[in-house]
Each structure stands twice: as structure tokens, then as C-alpha cells.
Amino acid sequence: MRTIDLQDAVSMIPAGATLMVGGFMGVGTPEPLVDELVRQQKGDLTVIANDTAAPGTGIGKLITAKLLRRVIVSHIGLNPETQQQMLAGSLQVDLVPQGTLAERIRAGGFGLGGILTATGIGTVAEEGKQKIAVDGRDYLLEPALRADFALVHAFIADYLGNLSYVLTARNFNPLMAMAADIVIVQAENIVPIGVVSPDHVMTPAPVVDYLIAKG
Amino acid sequence: MDAQSLIAKRIAQELRNGMLVNLGIGVPTLVANFVPKNTHVFFQSENGLIGTGPVPEPGMALPWLTDAGGKPVTALPGASTFDSAMSFGLIRGGHLDLTVLGGLQVDQHGRLANWMVPGKMVPGMGGAMDLVAGAKRVIVAMHHTAKGRSKIVRECSLPLTSDRPVDLVVTELAVIGFPDGRATLLETQNGVTVEEVVAATEAELTISPELSKSITSMAASGAVETPSTGEAI
Numbered sequence: 064m065r066t067i068d069l070q071d072a073v074s075m076i077p078a079g080a081t082l083m084v085g086g087f088m089g090v091g092t093p094e095p096l097v098d099e100l101v102r103q104q105k106g107d108l109t110v111i112a113n114d115t116a117a118p119g120t121g122i123g124k125l126i127t128a129k130l131l132r133r134v135i136v137s138h139i140g141l142n143p144e145t146q147q148q149m150l151a152g153s154l155q156v157d158l159v160p161q162g163t164l165a166e167r168i169r170a171g172g173f174g175l176g177g178i179l180t181a182t183g184i185g186t187v188a189e190e191g192k193q194k195i196a197v198d199g200r201d202y203l204l205e206p207a208l209r210a211d212f213a214l215v216h217a218f219i220a221d222y223l224g225n226l227s228y229v230l231t232a233r234n235f236n237p238l239m240a241m242a243a244d245i246v247i248v249q250a251e252n253i254v255p256i257g258v259v260s261p262d263h264v265m266t267p268a269p270v271v272d273y274l275i276a277k278g
Numbered sequence: 279m280d281a282q283s284l285i286a287k288r289i290a291q292e293l294r295n296g297m298l299v300n301l302g303i304g305v306p307t308l309v310a311n312f313v314p315k316n317t318h319v320f321f322q323s324e325n326g327l328i329g330t331g332p333v334p335e336p337g338m339a340l341p342w343l344t345d346a347g348g349k350p351v352t353a354l355p356g357a358s359t360f361d362s363a364m365s366f367g368l369i370r371g372g373h374l375d376l377t378v379l380g381g382l383q384v385d386q387h388g389r390l391a392n393w394m395v396p397g398k399m400v401p402g403m404g405g406a407m408d409l410v411a412g413a414k415r416v417i418v419a420m421h422h423t424a425k426g427r428s429k430i431v432r433e434c435s436l437p438l439t440s441d442r443p444v445d446l447v448v449t450e451l452a453v454i455g456f457p458d459g460r461a462t463l464l465e466t467q468n469g470v471t472v473e474e475v476v477a478a479t480e481a482e483l484t485i486s487p488e489l490s491k492s493i494t495s496m497a498a499s500g501a502v503e504t505p506s507t508g509e510a511i
Contacts, residue, residue, distance in 0.1 A: 140401025162366030185441025
């Protein structure tokens with residue numbers, strides 16, 4: 064793990080990259096990284112995330128700045144701008160059931176080709192997907208998801224990059240920290256090694272590539 | 279009592295000690311206001327919390343503790359938090375005893391449509407498809423009609439949330455179940471007649487034998503007219 068300035072971290076991300084961005088309705092989204100993406104006008108991005116938040120919050124800022132080409136999300140209902148861009152044809156929106164999205168990301172980070180789930184059977188979510196019967200029950204084969212970069216929000220990072228999350232800001236963050244080629248973490252607190260006890264480390268340091276330096 | 283509270287209060291009677299329960303947004307959220315005394319249930323919020331507490335006092339909101347709609351909540355003593363894979367593992371893995379969800383339409387076999395209106399409202403399914411596919415019991419809380427049209431229909435015109443039928447639909451008029459895959463009127467709300475429910479329902483509705491019996495005995499005492507018993511209307 065290396066510490067890095069916010070500006071340099073975002074400079075690494077090329078236009079057209081695929082990003083996983085932690086957060087649930089903006090809670091647990093690394094806002095400084097989002098703000099810097101907007102400042103550097105990184106465009107043509109694909110974002111994998113739970114939702115597109117609301118205008119002015121989290122991923123909603125990327126939508127407003129028209130930096131996204133495609134989103135793979137479970138929910139866009141609180142962001143009318145996402146719907147407008149989708150209807151205008153400038154934004155591709157792939158809707159995925161939330162539990163399926165979480166597991167596809169987990170699979171991507173855990174070395175699995177995909178997962179089998181009964182969620183979506185008999186609905187439009189099954190269109191174009193392979194069905195597999197196991198012990199007499201039908202499941203959809205849902206392929207793993209990976210990204211070029213994961214933008215992760217943590218509550219605490221120690222100097223090595225061991226992470227712990229807080230309350231409902233955890234959500235997709237630990238899953239995404241496993242599922243991208245380069246993992247960039249913005250932590251609310253950076254603490255000496257040992258402050259986070261081994262049992263409370265939720266993401267082990269070796270998977271973290273960059274930690275945004277404070278101030 | 280207003281229609282929404284009436285629905286929520288009736289659903290709260292389905293709660294049992296120790297249940298893990300997930301409430302959707304809207305009317306389902308109100309169920310938490312009517313938990314019977316001496317009944318303790320765990321409320322799950324799918325953004326990663328069991329033990330969701332009330333809205334915090336003014337000035338006490340924490341930006342990292344919210345419900346699934348992103349609104350600040352508190353955590354009750356004994357609460358737990360977890361990531362989204364665990365949250366949906368609880369939902370799909372047979373650990374969630376009950377989910378209460380809003381509905382746009384339910385067909386006469388109990389299949390729910392509640393996540394989009396093509397061309398008009400495309401919010402995304404969020405956790406709804408996982409909840410219906412995975413919860414042990416699914417109750418739909420909704421108004422019986424919208425703009426004068428029945429929401430309990432022969433066939434859903436809107437995209438389904440799951441092909442798994444729901445267990446119960448509770449409206450301001452009635453409680454409807456789906457034994458043997460047939461919409462069956464189990465109860466009417468206070469002051470509502472069977473005829474009123476049937477008239478407000480597009481789906482073919484079977485009247486539960488228990489309900490017919492109680493109505494017949496009331497009719498014998500001159501309280502109500504006798505409907506046809508135990509047959510589809």
C-alpha cells in the first residue's frame with residue numbers, strides 16, 4: 064500500500080475506465096474522490112455501484128457532470144437526472160437486483176466465475192441469462208463483475224491499509240475492495256498500526272493499493 | 279384511522295416474537311409503529327443493519343447510520359451491522375421471516391408487480407426481487423384501488439417482481455391470501471362488506487369458508503345479506 068494525494072490518485076484513472084464506487088444512497092461513498100473526478104472531468108466512465116444517489120450527493124455528482132457512459136446499479140429512483148439521461152439515450156443503465164449485484168461483485172473479488180440465484184426468475188431480469196437447475200430448483204447464472212478501479216470509503220485505515228468500516232457506511236465497500244485491479248481508499252481516520260485489533264479488520268491491508276493522504 | 283394506518287396495524291398483528299422482519303418504504307414502514315406490546319422483533323434495513331431504531335433527536339443524526347432510503351436512523355441496543363452480501367444472504371438464505379412491501383399490482387395467483395411502470399417510472403428493483411424471492415413470508419401493504427381501478431388484477435400489466443406468489447395482501451378494505459394459488463378473501467376490514475370488496479376487486483376472488491360462515495350467521499340474525507358461500511365470484 065502507498066499513500067497518495069487525492070489529485071494524483073484521480074490522475075491515475077483514465078477516461079473510459081470502469082469504476083466500482085462504494086456507498087448506498089451516498090452513505091459510505093468516498094466523496095473527495097467523486098469531487099476530484101468531477102474537477103478533473105474524467106469522462107466516458109462506467110460505474111458499478113448500488114445506486115446513483117441523488118443530485119448533489121455521491122455518484123449523483125458524476126451523473127450531473129455527465130461523466131458517465133454506463134451504470135450498473137440496482138436503483139436510480141432518487142435521482143431524476145439519471146432517468147433523464149437514460150431516456151435521452153446518453154447513459155446506459157443496467158439494472159441488477161441488489162442482492163445479485165452484491166454477489167456478482169463478491170464473485171469477482173473471490174475468484175468465482177459467477178453465482179446462481181433464484182432472484183429474478185420469471186421476471187425481465189432473467190432475459191438473456193442461462194438457467195441452471197440444481198436439485199430441482201431453477202437458478203439464474205449471474206456472471207462475476209470486476210472493475211479497473213475500486214473507490215472505497217473506510218472509517219478507519221491503519222498505516223498498513225487495514226480497513227474497518229462504520230455502521231451502514233460499510234455496504235458495498237468491502238466487496239468492492241476485493242474486486243478491482245487497483246483499490247483506492249479514502250478513510251475518515253488514519254491511525255497507527257495496532258489501533259485496529261486484528262479481529263476488527265474487515266478488509267486486510269494487502270488488498271489495498273492506495274490510501275488517500277490527509278490534507 | 280386513516281387507510282395507511284389501518285393497513286399497517288393489521289399487518290402488525292402478523293408479527294411474532296423473535297422474527298427478523300424487513301419493511302419496505304412507504305406504508306410498510308408504518309408497521310413498526312404498531313408492534314404489539316410484549317412482542318420483540320428484529321427489523322432489518324437492507325443497507326446493512328439489524329436493530330433499526332427511531333429517527334434520531336434533532337442534531338444527533340450520524341451521516342453513516344441511515345435507513346435504506348438514506349434517511350438518518352438510530353440503532354437499538356443489540357443492533358448489528360454488516361455488508362451488502364451478508365444483508366442479502368440474510369434475505370435469500372432463509373433467515374428473513376417476513377418482508378412487508380408496497381405493491382402496484384398483485385395478480386389473482388399472488389404474483390406481485392411493484393418495481394416499475396414502463397415509460398413512466400423506472401426506479402430500479404433495488405432489493406425487491408431478492409426480498410420476494412427469498413423471504414420466508416411476503417406480505418403486500420397497498421391501497422385496494424388506484425384512481426378507481428383495482429390493484430388486485432386478473433393479470434399484472436406491469437413487470438413482475440418475482441414469480442413466487444406473495445402470502446398475504448392487506449388493503450384498507452380486506453385481507454387476501456392465495457391458498458392453492460387462488461386469490462381468497464380471508465377478512466374484511468371493520469365496516470366493509472364482502473360485496474364492497476368484490477366490487478372493488480378485478481381478480482377472481484374466492485370467499486374463504488370461515489368468512490362465509492361468519493357472514494351467514496350474521497345474516498341469520500339479520501345483520502347482513504348472505505353472499506354466495508365458498509365460491510368464486
